[in-house]
Amino acid sequence: MASHTAPARQNLPLETDGFIGRERDVSDLLRLLDVNRLVTLCGVGGIGKTRLALRVATHATGSFPDGVWLAELADVRTRDEVVSRIASAVGVREETGREPGATLQDALRPRRLLLVLDNCEHVIDDVAAVSRSVLDFCPSVSLLLTSREPVRIGGESVWRVPPLSLPQRHGDADPGESEAVRLFVERARSCAPDFAVTPERLRTVAGICRRLDGIPLGIELAAARVRLLSLPQIADRLSDRFRFLTSGDRGAPARQRTLRAVIDWSHALLSDAERVLLRRLSVFSGWNLELAEQVCCDELLPKVDVLDLITSLVDRSLVTVVGEQRGRVRYRLLDTIRHYAAERLAEAGEEVALRTRHREQMLRIAEDLADDVGHRTGLPWSQRLLLWQQAVAEYDNLRASLNWSVSRDDVEEGLRLCVAMRPFWMANGHFAEGICWTDRLLAMDGASGVGEALRGRAMVRRAELAWEQPDHARAREIGEEGLRLCREAGDDPSVALALNTLAMIDVRGRRYDRARRRLAEVTELTRGIGDRWNEGIARGILGALAAREGSLDAADAHYEAAMAILRDSDHRWGVGRTLIGRGTVAEARGDLLDADRYFREALDILRGVGASPELARCLAGVGRVAARQGATRQAYDYLSESLLMSHGTGQRMGVARCLSAIAGVAAGQGLAEEAHRIAGAAAAIRERAGFPPSASARPAVAEESAVDSRTLDSRWEQGRGLSVEESVAAALHLIDAGRVLPPPPVGADTAAERTAPPSLTPREHEIALLIGDGMGNRAIAEALFISPVTVARHVANIHTKLGFNSRTQIAAWISEHTVRS
Structure with missing residues (x-):
């Protein structure tokens, strides 16, 4: 079978040279x-x-x-x-x-x-x-x-795993048929294309392979020498080296001692400069030329020599080329070579100095990311994205620097890394990892000796990471302490970040007045220091707060202001997140064209960033809007993609939202029983994930439906017993069934619009009539001499009683039912 021809997905690296034997x-x-x-x-x-x-x-x-x-x-x-x-x-x-x-x-x-x-x-x-x-x-x-x-x-x-097969010592067998000899010849030809094979040469190669016990790495290292040494010279040097085994653990297994000896031999043939560079490269998980120059060079190893030295080490099979990232060639050491080189680094007394220099470069990369991606104004998005991609490429090196800091009790450097890596952890969903590193460093004995300003910054960012976790009490506690320390240190950007985080926690806990006070302080503070990022985030939180209170017009205004600020800074990640909020508000208001436009724009932005959970939310939003516009098949397309993406990335709430939306579309087509089964599964997933039940958990059923409530209750309970995998499979099956049915009647968003009128209060009747006349909340407030907030609360009550989620549904219901007095 040829390599890389199978249809399945995979992330396996391409083979850079031939696979011999086995x-x-x-x-x-x-x-x-x-x-x-x-x-x-x-x-x-x-x-x-x-x-x-x-x-x-x-x-x-x-x-x-x-x-x-x-x-x-x-x-x-x-x-x-x-x-x-x-x-x-x-x-x-x-x-x-x-x-x-x-x-x-x-x-x-x-x-x-x-x-x-x-x-x-x-x-x-x-x-x-x-x-x-x-x-x-x-x-x-x-x-x-x-x-x-x-x-x-x-x-x-x-x-x-056995060694490669070796040629027989006696008999007429062709030594060139053995796996070990074939590997030597192939690698020798890659180093010296004019390497010719003769019977005499094959016999010499066979002897070399026997001395190397058929170990592939040893054979490759020996074969890499054919450009500089003849085959007899290679054989003689191996004989001398293995006769004495001058290094390595004599009590180790024979093959391990053989490998150690051949690496020793290959290492001994390097120039002094090559040996210096090889041992210093062991501090990297992977690297490019610029990083090698920044970390490995000093008066002993000039920068101008590094490229030629790396090329030489590649030729000798000691360094491996792994591909390109951002237009730069990436290199790595095989694990065995890296361990060997690390021992040489320690023996040379350079480990502390080199790992410290390595950490300094990682700190520079991380702090550039934090400054440029997060707060610096005037930086184009393309440049922010390049910094982001660099952090992705060096993530293993960044982790190694954190490990080094913890092992050395270097709390200050470790906390600086934690502070700087917070944007990366947040956007990539590595919340638990960021919390773990920060907590470990804050709990170390040396943390008390670190300046209060740095500890405050770390606590604030740890609280923001914890915002994504359910322990909001702990997030509030550490956030308040971090806020206090940052105030005392005069660190205004961190104060703004802390206030925003605490305001989000307040909104989630329905402490709206306290959230407003915090956000008012953020607005005043950020305008004074030109912190457009935190100002934009604060306006977005105000939008979420207004939406929770039912003030959809105010929510949209706040989101619009947040988008203007973030667009002005060309921070598309922030714009994408804000567009989701604005799309959700437009959907709730029944402004379907705007909602579709916002969700689709966010979709384009977030695809470029690769934010799977947010992408799934956008897809679900487009799907819901399409369903309400009568484009049922298109709705199913987007909802199924969102469902599979949420399930594939392990996001249970995303799965639950999609299941609910799919159930609503199917119920509108008359598939009431299966819709209730899927909706029951969605409700159970929400509960198991620790979230409160949805206000509109059960899909509405058309009046003409022949399904009795007892049957629907039974199907609901069946759905609650499904696993997540079974729920997803059932939803996909329901989508297949729904695709072949005609869409609901034009003008009917769901079957809910055809239900019998529930009991509305006189004021709710009055507001519903005005909504049916096409009036917005502000106009209704002026006509009835009440506040827009009061109107919004009445509209929310109407939605709850009618089982609706848009003004369009209310207007359609008004036109169908006689509710005028």
């Missing part, structure tokens, strides 16, 4: 994966575990319709990081108020996919625990692991 291993492992859900490839470093796993995974894509996904674990240190790497690989985002591991399990449960976890040995216990939970809760997920030791959990099938 054909039978690949076939046997593919058969093993058919019957075993956990297969671990074990062997010493350099034996070829990763290459074999990637080749097997490439050929397995056709067997896993939901994809084959690689998670690199070489740099992780904790169980949370293991979960985070897997979630990132498969596209699962953190969910509000839930452990990331639980969200990952729910997202993976219905999928048939293969997870490839590479380099597990240093976190073997954590990998074992995560693997066990995946196997237990996700029955269609299989795992392919690489490790120097098994994970030792039930159901594991261990495959000991």
Whole structure:
């Protein structure tokens, strides 16, 4: 089978050179994966575990319709990081108020996919625990692991990766048929295209491969020398090196000592400058030329030499090219080489200096991101996006810097990283990770010695991360303390951020007056210091507050002001988030054309950022609006895409919203029973996620429907018993059924408009009549000599009693029922 031809999705890297040998291993492992859900490839470093796993995974894509996904674990240190790497690989985002591991399990449960976890040995216990939970809760997920030791959990099938086959010492067999010799020749030709094969040369190569025990990494390192040394010279030097084994653990297994010796030998052949650069590169998870120059150079290693030295290390198979990001070539060290180089770095007494310089560069990248993406005015969006992409590329290096800070008790540098990484954590949904790092550093003994200004900034941002979690009491507590410290330090931007965060918590807790006071202070403060970001966010929160109070006109005005501020700053991420709020308000007012326009504009912006939960909200909004405009099939298209995106990224509330919307559309088509089943499932998901029930949980049913209430109640309870996966499957089945039916009658948003009139108060009757005449809240307030807020409250009551969510529905109901006195 050719590489990368299977239809399934995957994130496997392209092979940069040929895969030699192990054909039978690949076939046997593919058969093993058919019957075993956990297969671990074990062997010493350099034996070829990763290459074999990637080749097997490439050929397995056709067997896993939901994809084959690689998670690199070489740099992780904790169980949370293991979960985070897997979630990132498969596209699962953190969910509000839930452990990331639980969200990952729910997202993976219905999928048939293969997870490839590479380099597990240093976190073997954590990998074992995560693997066990995946196997237990996700029955269609299989795992392919690489490790120097098994994970030792039930159901594991261990495959000991053997060396490449070696040529026979005696007999007539052609040495060129052995896997080890084939690998040497192929790599030699890649280094020296004129490398010719003769029987005598093959015999020499065969001897070299035997000395190297058929270990692929050792063979590649030796073959990389053919441009500088003859084959006899390579053989002689290997003989000398292995005769004495002058370095390495003599008590280690033979193959491990052999590999150590060949790396020693290859290292000894490097120039002094090459050895210096190799050991210093070990501080990186991956790098580009600019980073290498910034971190590795000093008087011992001039910057002008770095490019040639990296090229030389690539030629010697010590450095690997992994592709391009943002137009820059990215490099990495194989895990075995990196461990070796890190030992050389420590022996040279350079580890502290180099890791500190590495952290300084990561701090620069993170703080540039925080300043430019968050608050700096006059910066075009394209430049903000480039900074964002740089942070994405260096995220593993940023994590390594946090680990280094914690291991060294460098609380100040660690907290600076936490403060700077807050925009990245917020937008990418890494709330739990950001909270974990910040709490660890704030709890360390050295935290008391850090300046109060920095601790205050960290607390404020920790509170903002916690806003996405259900523990709002803790968020308020740490936010108030951070606010106090930032006030004392005169850190006005952090004060504004704290006030905005606390105001959001107040709005959620219905403490509207206190929220207004906080937001008024933000407005005054931000205008004085030119902080357009926090000013725009404050206006958006005022919009959300007004919408909660039913003042939809005021909400729209606030959102419009927020959008103007954020557009002026060319901060499209903020514009996209605000457009969602404005679209929701327009939808509630019945302004369907505006709602559709806002949701679609937000959709275009957020697709560029890659914000899956927000994208799902936009898609659902477009779908709801399309349904109310009579475009039923288009509504189903958008709602199904939103449903699958929410489910795929582990967002239960997004799933619940889509299910409710789909139920409403289906009920309008007369599919009352299945609509109630789906609506019941949506209500149960909301409850299990810890959210209050929706005011319009049950879809309205047309008067002419022959389905009795007892049947609908039964279907509702059936839906409540469905799992998330069953609910999604049932909704997709309902969509298929709804697509072939005609749309509801023109002018009827849902069957709710044809229900019998409930009991409205005289004032509500009066306001409903004026809505039917096309009057807005402000005009109604003037006509009846009451405040717009009072009108909005009456309109909200009408919606609740009629089961509506738009003024258009009220107007249609008025035209159909005689409610005039």
